[in-house]
Amino acid sequence: MGRTVVAAVEGAPDLTLVAALDAGDELAVLPSLRAQVAVDFTVPSATEANVHALIDAGVHAVVGTTGWTDESLERVRAHLTRAPGIGVVIAPNFALGAVLAMTFAATAARYFESAEVIELHHPDKVDAPSGTARHTAAAIAAARADAGLGAVPDATTTALEGARGADVDGVRVHSVRLRGLVAHEEILFGNPGEQFTIRHDSFDRVSFMPGVLLAVRAVGGRPGLTVGLDHLLDLG
Numbered sequence: 001m002g003r004t005v006v007a008a009v010e011g012a013p014d015l016t017l018v019a020a021l022d023a024g025d026e027l028a029v030l031p032s033l034r035a036q037v038a039v040d041f042t043v044p045s046a047t048e049a050n051v052h053a054l055i056d057a058g059v060h061a062v063v064g065t066t067g068w069t070d071e072s073l074e075r076v077r078a079h080l081t082r083a084p085g086i087g088v089v090i091a092p093n094f095a096l097g098a099v100l101a102m103t104f105a106a107t108a109a110r111y112f113e114s115a116e117v118i119e120l121h122h123p124d125k126v127d128a129p130s131g132t133a134r135h136t137a138a139a140i141a142a143a144r145a146d147a148g149l150g151a152v153p154d155a156t157t158t159a160l161e162g163a164r165g166a167d168v169d170g171v172r173v174h175s176v177r178l179r180g181l182v183a184h185e186e187i188l189f190g191n192p193g194e195q196f197t198i199r200h201d202s203f204d205r206v207s208f209m210p211g212v213l214l215a216v217r218a219v220g221g222r223p224g225l226t227v228g229l230d231h232l233l234d235l236g
């Protein structure tokens with residue numbers, strides 16, 4: 001993702017790439033770069049520290065790395081109250097279709113008895129389930145709770161461990177890792193006699209770039225923490 005973002009920024013006439021940092025590079029260099037915005041696609045174990053260092057350096061941040069929790073987001077939010085004017089945008093998925101899929105799933109959730117999420121990725125991905133699938137499942141669960149729906153029906157009491165996937169707020173999430181895939185998500189809804197499926201496919205990492213560039217251009221005008229590209233698309 002880092003290389004793809006570098007190419008996208010270099011190809012954007014209104015943006016200038018001032019640096020590309022990798023693991024092991026000193027973050028102390030940040031103030032001297034005079035960057036206005038930094039984009040972080042690193043690893044879940046590094047991203048939070050990177051964001052705090054960026055805020056301290058007065059640099060707006062656009063973050064695609066997964067692994068964020070309510071607690072780590074809250075720490076960033078608190079830090080930003082001491083850094084007025086600085087914006088941080090964290091999005092589990094920058095592909096426009098994936099953002100729409102999450103939004104449509106949250107809308108559909110209240111109308112179906114059953115809901116499950118399947119995410120499918122390249123086998124080099126380090127985390128499971130994907131940040132997108134977690135976010136999707138949590139949004140479905142919140143919409144179901146708002147609508148007063150109970151637990152999804154599931155009579156399975158005997159299963160090999162993992163066979164029913166991970167449980168995200170009561171919504172099952174299944175992770176597939178397959179050579180040849182990039183990033184894909186299928187959201188399944190069921191009612192008696194019908195199924196409704198929402199599917200999104202990223203076939204190439206360029207699919208994330210319009211969303212990343214949108215966030216890079218917008219973040220300076222959005223002080224504080226924004227979670228999800230849907231807010232920048234007026235969908236949130």
Ligand SMILES: NC(=O)C1=CN([C@@H]2O[C@H](COP(=O)(O)OP(=O)(O)OC[C@H]3O[C@@H](n4cnc5c(N)ncnc54)[C@H](OP(=O)(O)O)[C@@H]3O)[C@@H](O)[C@H]2O)C=CC1
Binds near residue numbers: 021024065067
């Ligand atoms: N929000 C979105 O739309 C998308 C999010 N992602 C997420 O972005 C993240 C990165 O994905 P991807 O590019 O595929 O992963 P890769 O493993 O290909 O790349 C991660 C890179 O980060 C480097 N790195 C590790 N630690 C640090 C650090 N402290 N500072 C700077 N760089 C570091 C790694 O270096 P080294 O190899 O030397 O350790 C590696 O080059 C993942 O969390 C993924 O889920 C991915 C695609 C889209």
Ligand SMILES: O=C(O)C1=N[C@H](C(=O)O)C[C@H](O)C1
Binds near residue numbers: 066129182
């Ligand atoms: O690791 C990836 O590739 C991706 N990670 C993000 C996630 O975990 O949701 C976004 C997209 O699915 C690609």
